[in-house]
Each structure stands twice: as C-alpha cells, then as structure tokens.
Amino acid sequence: EVQLVESGGGLVQPGESLRLSCAASGFTFSTYWMTWVRQAPGKGLEWVANIKQDGGETYYVDSVKGRFTISRDNAKNSLYVQMNSLRAEDTAVYYCAGGQSAWTSVYWGQGTLVTVSS
Amino acid sequence: DIQMTQSPSTLSASVGDRVTISCRASQSISSWLAWYQQKPGKAPKLLIYQSSSLESGVPSRFSGSGSGTEFTLTISSLQPDDFATYYCQQYNNYPLTFGGGTKVEIK
Numbered sequence: 001e002v003q004l005v006e007s008g009g010g011l012v013q014p015g016e017s018l019r020l021s022c023a024a025s026g027f028t029f030s031t032y033w034m035t036w037v038r039q040a041p042g043k044g045l046e047w048v049a050n051i052k053q054d055g056g057e058t059y060y061v062d063s064v065k066g067r068f069t070i071s072r073d074n075a076k077n078s079l080y081v082q083m084n085s086l087r088a089e090d091t092a093v094y095y096c097a098g099g100q101s102a103w104t105s106v107y108w109g110q111g112t113l114v115t116v117s118s
Numbered sequence: 119d120i121q122m123t124q125s126p127s128t129l130s131a132s133v134g135d136r137v138t139i140s141c142r143a144s145q146s147i148s149s150w151l152a153w154y155q156q157k158p159g160k161a162p163k164l165l166i167y168q169s170s171s172l173e174s175g176v177p178s179r180f181s182g183s184g185s186g187t188e189f190t191l192t193i194s195s196l197q198p199d200d201f202a203t204y205y206c207q208q209y210n211n212y213p214l215t216f217g218g219g220t221k222v223e224i225k
Contacts, residue, residue, distance in 0.1 A: 037162075045154070045162060045205055047214040061213040062119075095161055103209035104152045106173065108161035 002026035002107050004096045009112030022079040022096030030074040033102045038092035086116045124217035130225040137193040139220045141206035146186045150210040153191045157202045
C-alpha cells in the first residue's frame with residue numbers, strides 16, 4: 001500500500017522557520033518526482049515546489065523562492081521542505097505528492113497544517 | 119504565470135445528471151492539463167492528465183476534452199461518490215497553476 005505521511009506542521013510566529021517531512025512507502029520513491037502543494041483554509045490548491053528524482057532539479061512558485069527549500073533523501077524515502085521567514089499567507093495545509101512525471105501527482109499524503117500567526 | 123479560470127464555481131446537480139465543468143487558460147497550454155477531485159478533508163485525487171487521458175482506476179464516466187485554452191471535464195452520469203470539488207491544473211509552464219475549483223453539490 002502506498003503511503004505518504006507528512007509531519008512537522010504546527011503554529012509558528014511570523015519570521016520563524018519550520019521543516020516539513022514526508023515519509024514515503026509502498027512505491028519506489030527514488031523513481032518519482034516529488035511535489036509540495038498547499039491549500040489555505042477554505043481556499044484552492046497552490047503548487048509550491050517540486051524536485052526531480054535525483055534531486056538535481058528543483059522548481060518553486062515565486063512567492064516562496066528564496067524562503068523555501070525542497071530536498072529529498074532517497075536512502076530514507078523522505079521528502080522535505082525547509083520553510084524560512086514564514087508569513088501569515090503561508091498558513092495552509094501542506095500536501096506531499098508524487099508522480100512519475102514532474103507535472104502530475106498520483107500519490108498524495110493526508111497533509112499537515114502550518115499556521116503562521118502571532 | 120498562466121491563470122486558470124474554472125466555471126461555474128458551484129454546480130448543483132442530481133444523481134444521474136450529466137455534468138460539465140469548464141476550465142480556461144490565460145494562454146495556450148496545448149493539451150497539458152490535468153483534473154483532480156478533492157473531497158472535504160481529503161487529499162486531491164488525479165482523474166485525468168494530458169487533457170483527455172483517464173488515470174488508471176478512474177471510472178469511465180469521467181472524461182476530459184479540449185486543447186489550447188478551453189477545456190472541459192464531463193461526468194456522464196453523476197454518482198453519489200462524485201459530489202466533491204474539482205480542480206484543473208496546467209503544466210505547460212512553471213509555475214504549475216490550478217484553477218479556483220468547482221464544487222459539485224447535491225441538488
């Protein structure tokens with residue numbers, strides 16, 4: 001059974017940092033593009049970043065460039081996003097997702113909530 | 119960035135109805151469009167990719183069409199399990215962008 005389990009969410013103050021993790025199982029993690037997608041409360045989906053199978057290519061939405069860093073550890077079947085200088089508008093459920101192409105994701109986690117508030 | 123506009127934002131329908139959801143791109147995206155279904159409190163589920171290709175395991179009552187800037191998701195006979203929010207997503211260019219969503223409600 002495929003599983004993606006996110007962790008690391010929580011309440012932080014503006015300007016603080018947080019690192020989300022996503023543990024993958026049930027599929028060959030190292031052969032999949034991995035993606036972070038977020039959803040603000042009551043809002044739609046927003047693509048955040050993705051990373052190639054070997055970690056050699058990464059892409060970001062402009063609003064997080066320079067603040068977020070996506071990474072992966074294929075030996076640990078894990079995906080990460082380091083989020084620095086967090087803002088109120090980063091408040092969302094963050095989903096980890098995977099696909100065999102860079103473009104679409106067939107596997108999704110249950111999401112982890114990040115709340116940025118003073 | 120490519121803007122994706124869905125219509126309607128909310129749709130009320132009955133079981134057995136044929137349902138059509140539209141998605142318009144702000145510039146041509148060829149056929150690089152996907153559709154996702156999301157139920158409350160759950161992760162999205164990929165339904166269709168490359169405008170009209172059905173993802174494995176997705177019921178055949180779902181179909182997609184279109185190219186360029188105009189796309190359509192059709193549910194041929196709405197089932198109780200289909201009441202959800204549907205999102206289109208373009209992948210012609212980075213950043214990947216989603217439409218605002220269409221909520222399909224019970225009439």
